[in-house]
Amino acid sequence: MNSSVRVRFAPSPTGQLHVGNARTALFNWLFARRAGGVMVLRIEDTDVERSEARYETQLLDDLKWLGLDWDEGPDLGGPYAPYRQSDRLAIYREHAERLVSEGKAYLCFCSVEELERDRAHKLATGQPPIYSGKCRALDPAEAQRRRDDGEAAAIRLRIPEHPIRFHDIVHGAVEFSSEVVSDPIILRSTGIPVYNYVVVVDDALMKITHVIRGDDHLSNTPKQVALYEALGWPVPQFAHLSTILGADRERLSKRHGATSIANFRDMGVLPEALLNYLALLGWAPSGGTREIFTPEDLKREFSLERVTPSPAVFDMEKLYWLNRHYIKQSPTERIERLAETYFVRAGLLPENPGNPTRTWFAKVIALLVPSVDKLDELPQRASLVFQYNADEAKHAPDNVEVLASPKSPEVLAAFADQLQADNSPLTPERFKAIMNEVKVKTGAKGKELFHPIRIALTGSHSGPEFDKLIPILEEGATLDLPQPVLNVRTRLHAFLANRASG
RNA sequence: GGCGCUAUCGUCUAGGGGUUAGGACGGAAGAUUCUCAAUCUUCAAACCCGGGUUCGAUUCCCGGUAGCGCUACCA
Numbered sequence: 001m002n003s004s005v006r007v008r009f010a011p012s013p014t015g016q017l018h019v020g021n022a023r024t025a026l027f028n029w030l031f032a033r034r035a036g037g038v039m040v041l042r043i044e045d046t047d048v049e050r051s052e053a054r055y056e057t058q059l060l061d062d063l064k065w066l067g068l069d070w071d072e073g074p075d076l077g078g079p080y081a082p083y084r085q086s087d088r089l090a091i092y093r094e095h096a097e098r099l100v101s102e103g104k105a106y107l108c109f110c111s112v113e114e115l116e117r118d119r120a121h122k123l124a125t126g127q128p129p130i131y132s133g134k135c136r137a138l139d140p141a142e143a144q145r146r147r148d149d150g151e152a153a154a155i156r157l158r159i160p161e162h163p164i165r166f167h168d169i170v171h172g173a174v175e176f177s178s179e180v181v182s183d184p185i186i187l188r189s190t191g192i193p194v195y196n197y198v199v200v201v202d203d204a205l206m207k208i209t210h211v212i213r214g215d216d217h218l219s220n221t222p223k224q225v226a227l228y229e230a231l232g233w234p235v236p237q238f239a240h241l242s243t244i245l246g247a248d249r250e251r252l253s254k255r256h257g258a259t260s261i262a263n264f265r266d267m268g269v270l271p272e273a274l275l276n277y278l279a280l281l282g283w284a285p286s287g288g289t290r291e292i293f294t295p296e297d298l299k300r301e302f303s304l305e306r307v308t309p310s311p312a313v314f315d316m317e318k319l320y321w322l323n324r325h326y327i328k329q330s331p332t333e334r335i336e337r338l339a340e341t342y343f344v345r346a347g348l349l350p351e352n353p354g355n356p357t358r359t360w361f362a363k364v365i366a367l368l369v370p371s372v373d374k375l376d377e378l379p380q381r382a383s384l385v386f387q388y389n390a391d392e393a394k395h396a397p398d399n400v401e402v403l404a405s406p407k408s409p410e411v412l413a414a415f416a417d418q419l420q421a422d423n424s425p426l427t428p429e430r431f432k433a434i435m436n437e438v439k440v441k442t443g444a445k446g447k448e449l450f451h452p453i454r455i456a457l458t459g460s461h462s463g464p465e466f467d468k469l470i471p472i473l474e475e476g477a478t479l480d481l482p483q484p485v486l487n488v489r490t491r492l493h494a495f496l497a498n499r500a501s502g
Numbered sequence: 503g504g505c506g507c508u509a510u511c512g513u514c515u516a517g518g519g520g521u522u523a524g525g526a527c528g529g530a531a532g533a534u535u536c537u538c539a540a541u542c543u544u545c546a547a548a549c550c551c552g553g554g555u556u557c558g559a560u561u562c563c564c565g566g567u568a569g570c571g572c573u574a575c576c577a
Contacts (some may be wrong), residue, residue, distance in 0.1 A: 012577055014577075044577070046576095046577080047576065047577055049576090050576085050577085051577095108575090110575095112574095112575060115574085115575080116574090119574085123503075126503060126504090127503090127504090128503080128504050128505085128573075129503090129504085129573065129574095130504095130573080154575055156575095171507070171508090174506075174507085175506095176505070176506070177505080179504095179505095180504065180505050180506090180572095180573075181505090181573090182573090184574090185574085185575050187575085188575040189575060190575075192575085194574090194575070194576085194577090195576070195577045196577090199577090214571095215507065215508090215570090215571070216570090216571055216572075216577095217571095217572090217577095218506065218507065218571075218572075219505075219506055219507085219571065219572035219573070220572070222506095240507085242507085242508075242570090243508095243570065243571075245569090245570080247512095247513085249569065249570080250569090250570085251570075251571085277514095280514065280515080280526090281514070282514090282515095283515095284514080284515050284516065284525095285516090286516085287516070287517095287524090287525085288515060288516030288517075288524075288525060288526090289516075289524075289525045289526080290525085290526090291514090291515095291525080291526050291527085308508095308514095308515075309507075309508065310507090310508050310509065311507095311508065311509095311569080311570065311571095312513090312514065312515090313512095313513055313514075314513095314514095315513050315514060315527065315528085317513080317527055317528055318513075318514065318526075318527040318528080319527095320527090321526085321527055321528085322527090324540095328540090368539095370539050370540045370541095371538075371539040371540075372539095445536085446536050446537095447536050447537070448536085449536070450536035450537070451536070451537070453536095454536080454537075460537090460538085461536090461537065461538090462536090462537040462538040462539090463537070463538060463539090464537095464538075464539075465535085465536090465537095465538095466536095
């Protein structure tokens with residue numbers, strides 16, 4: 001293991017943490033942890049227009065929620081502080097000026113309008129839209145004088161004539177000819193440095209050994225390699241991760257629905273499910289037959305060499321499958337606690353419910369949880385407990401057919417008789433006995449016995465077993481809930497009372 | 503337009519000069535159950551196209567095509 005490994009995750013605080021970035025963070029983290037190295041968190045906020053402080057806190061929270069941590073960062077400090085680019089402006093300026101004095105960069109006085117015109121012209125005449133190099137040959141002393149006289153100047157890097165090669169751990173050897181890389185601006189005339197420059201200065205100064213990032217940066221890498229060389233700093237190893245696409249094979253974005261980590265958390269996706277899914281997007285273990293990985297498994301097995309270079313389509317169904325798996329694996333108390341929020345929000349449960357309610361709620365969750373992809377579906381699924389509408393029960397197209405069967409009224413009548421015959425509490429045992437009586441009396445069995453009763457009680461001919469449902473209905477009715485639960489007798493009366501008018 | 507990256511079931515992927523091309527999600531069928539969900543079993547489903555290299559290419563090389571990215575005083 002190389003203990004000198006240092007990686008970084010460098011998000012811009014311009015919005016919510018996206019699954020693509022989260023996956024980059026995850027791969028960095030796994031690589032660092034596996035190598036016993038250091039993970040650095042750096043905030044790239046040089047885009048002052050779009051960066052907002054509140055996004056930075058969100059970013060950290062999302063990362064923590066996923067179970068990731070870091071060793072150096074704006075919140076933790078570290079030997080290479082500061083870790084926020086807006087606090088490092090003086091550093092960038094210093095090195096840019098150094099490059100100018102060494103002749104590796106030069107002052108450029110071209111105006112934005114002039115450059116834009118030139119660019120448009122080149123594009124129109126079919127030439128590559130690269131910088132003309134107008135200020136490249138300016139005499140440095142003369143240029144210095146002009147700047148001292150107050151003329152606005154940007155700083156451009158001189159790109160060397162030779163082709164730029166580098167090795168990428170995911171993609172292998174990559175080569176760009178220098179003709180297509182024009183002298184990039186590294187410091188704007190406003191004094192604010194440009195991304196491709198600051199990223200190099202920071203990575204070098206923070207002693208980053210492995211740059212693991214999205215492959216939208218692959219084409220920027222030759223510029224950055226040229227920058228490392230100009231600055232006289234060692235070039236790190238690169239690993240460019242493929243893009244995550246939506247089902248339409250376009251780059252995953254907001255219009256594809258839930259794409260931020262916060263979205264998934266709000267939906268009731270478990271962090272370990274999302275982490276596991278993200279790890280599988282672009283990485284697979286040797287053998288390729290295992291799908292379930294705890295963070296510990298991943299830390300042990302992850303390697304950049306096994307990362308796929310091809311883009312991956314985000315598959316919500318597979319995420320849901322993993323989520324269902326982890327929900328089932330979780331201690332029930334954890335799921336109950338998480339689920340509670342959704343029920344409180346839906347107005348089905350009081351805030352901080354007391355103990356009889358909590359015990360009852362645990363049963364509701366146990367009943368419902370096998371049928372959901374994510375926790376936020378629970379309140380909707382619970383409608384068979386919280387909602388009862390006799391009219392709808394009778395008129396739902398599916399039900400009409402069942403109720404039209406000659407046995408149905410007979411079964412319901414017998415069921416009502418049995419309920420009336422004895423006022424003792426309706427336990428599952430008692431319910432079973434009643435069902436037996438009805439069976440004997442009417443000769444109905446199987447569907448013709450169960451379906452009409454389930455329709456009368458829940459509004460649907462299919463649903464959970466009565467053994468589990470009956471106690472929930474009976475106990476729920478004794479509780480003081482924002483949305484009262486109706487017991488079996490009440491439901492049946494409502495159903496039969498309306499029968500004539502229905 | 504130029505440059506770069508990518509290409510195995512619908513999707514995520516394993517594999518790799520000779521394989522019945524493996525697994526998973528999803529789909530279909532069956533078992534179980536009063537029904538639904540869950541669970542279990544089974545099935546269908548792929549090497550982008552064209553050239554080379556080779557006794558033999560899905561695998562290696564070249565070209566095409568397609569998708570994506572970069573081509574900014576955005577990040």
